[in-house]
Amino acid sequence: MPKILKISFPEKCVGCEMCAIEAQRQLRKIGLDGALIRVFRNTNSKLGNIEYALEIDPRISSLNVDKIQKICPKGVFEVEETD
């Protein structure tokens, strides 16, 4: 059954990029070129607050999304099974 990686708690993100790096490793890549997850600092956040935003390429579903969810230290992601 296909699985979807969902960004359920973006406010918990600390910007460590472990998820992006894990996804790249699954593609046997070291580096962020062609990364399927991108982590940005949200420059619109309130003064003094550091927040991060994430973008996921739909092709992420071809990877082991459970591993990506698990490597996130803050529980930003949830994995959903689809029909």
Next chain:
Amino acid sequence: METRPRKILSIDLTKKEYEVKSFEDLNSYIGGVGLGFKLMEMYYDKNPLIFAVGPLNGLFPFASKTAVVINNDGVIEDIYLGGSISLRIRYAGLDAIVIHGVSREKAILDITNAGVSFKDPSEDPETLGLPGKRSVIKVDGSKILLGGYFTTPEHYLEKEFTDKNISGIVVTGTELINIRDFDKYEDLYKKILNRKDELSVLEGTYPSCSNCPMGCGKSKTGEMGGNVLLHSLVACQYADRIYTDVGVVFSCLNVLGYNYTHEDIESLPKLIEQTLRRIS
């Protein structure tokens, strides 16, 4: 001794020129503080600001620091900046960035891989480079902040930016690193990541350095001084139980294709001390 050339991006602010130099003879300095001190010796007359990464940056967890070497009125200082910039420099295919001279007008350095654009300070550094692949160091009030959060001890970067007339540095890295035995590398990566509990810092919810899951409260102000092996690699000082273990270090270097010997590692502190003595 391994013979991998070190790739240095040299930026002349006075002439608004840059070049990438490949040095075959810097292997014994490994990277980070070792490489930074040697580059300080080589560029001493030009009063350089040096950002140097080590062989583990961008490749192993808890190795997220960048050695910043400066000449503070005759005293050579080594400080360590957290955040994402070590990964960006590594993924730019560089071992160090050497910024020298003084810019006539305030300038932002927009670095993408081995290329540099000298931008007007009216531009917003946050719009330069490539999103998701860049690090931005810029003036934020009275401070110089990386990613709006990370800074260096003693405000050394503030002084360097003022003296050199720099108002921002953006580093974007888009290169990929090839590893011959990827399975072995991945296995080692996971083993080291599983040693998270050995770090001498508490996990938190603060902005974290890239490739480090800790989110600790210590990385904000960076580090100063400390173990030269850690700081040549360039690992976090709170991961010292992992990265002062010579077996782990050799495993990491070996899987990355470096061929250092025990003698090379053992002679590193003396080599660094001698280099520092020559320039102090």
